[in-house]
Amino acid sequence: QVQLQESGPGLVKPSQTLSLTCTVSGGSISSGGYYWSWIRQHPGKGLEWIGYIYYSGSTYYNPSLKSRVTISVDTSKNQFSLKLSSVTAADTAVYYCARGSFATGGFDYWGQGTLVTVSS
Amino acid sequence: SYELTQPPSVSVSPGQTARITCSGDALPKQYAYWYQQKPGQAPVLVIYKDSERPSGIPERFSGSSSGTTVTLTISGVQAEDEADYYCQSADSSGLWVFGGGTKLTVL
Numbered sequence: 305q306v307q308l309q310e311s312g313p314g315l316v317k318p319s320q321t322l323s324l325t326c327t328v329s330g331g332s333i334s335s336g337g338y339y340w341s342w343i344r345q346h347p348g349k350g351l352e353w354i355g356y357i358y359y360s361g362s363t364y365y366n367p368s369l370k371s372r373v374t375i376s377v378d379t380s381k382n383q384f385s386l387k388l389s390s391v392t393a394a395d396t397a398v399y400y401c402a403r404g405s406f407a408t409g410g411f412d413y414w415g416q417g418t419l420v421t422v423s424s
Numbered sequence: 425s426y427e428l429t430q431p432p433s434v435s436v437s438p439g440q441t442a443r444i445t446c447s448g449d450a451l452p453k454q455y456a457y458w459y460q461q462k463p464g465q466a467p468v469l470v471i472y473k474d475s476e477r478p479s480g481i482p483e484r485f486s487g488s489s490s491g492t493t494v495t496l497t498i499s500g501v502q503a504e505d506e507a508d509y510y511c512q513s514a515d516s517s518g519l520w521v522f523g524g525g526t527k528l529t530v531l
Contacts, residue, residue: 351512408469
């Protein structure tokens with residue numbers, strides 16, 4: 305059973321960089337056939353796709369966040385990471401990592417989510 | 425930017441059929457996906473590629489597509505189906521987008 309777990313600081317100061325890591329267990333990031341994504345949800349609001357990375361390192365980002373987002377992968381640790389720079393209070397959200405499947409096209413496994421608050 | 429439009433809320437009585445729609449200009453050319461999200465939990469994929477159901481999802485969940493609208497149908501709604509439902513698809517360049525979500529209330 306594939307499991308994803310987000311980790312990182314729950315509090316980030318304005319103008320700083322938000323950094324989160326997703327650790328994948330029960331399956332290898334390098335196995336192919338999947339893309340590894342970050343999705344966020346502002347408090348009481350809907351879902352917003354941030355971007356995804358393939359195990360080869362190819363990345364695709366939401367155009368609205370592209371200038372501030374970097375997603376990277378560490379296949380040796382079976383992890384992928386999110387960096388969001390120059391954060392403001394508007395970046396306060398629950399951040400999810402998720403696995404997308406090329407076979408089904410949808411996000412079939414999700415982490416539990418982690419709340420990141422941007423505040424001084 | 426591309427948008428998927430869902431009704432904010434849908435209400436049904438137990439045992440009835442709930443239909444949640446999602447509209448978007450690219451839907452005739454892009455598959456749609458549906459997620460169920462209960463309070464404090466991560467979303468769960470309930471329909472993929474417009475109408476396919478992942479293993480473990482009850483048969484009462486079904487999906488359909490017609491033109492620029494896709495529909496999630498829940499037949500014989502149960503109290504446990506009360507949740508937020510989100511559609512997801514891609515724009516013309518293949519970038520993912522989610523609908524605004526629909527709160528399903530079981531009366």
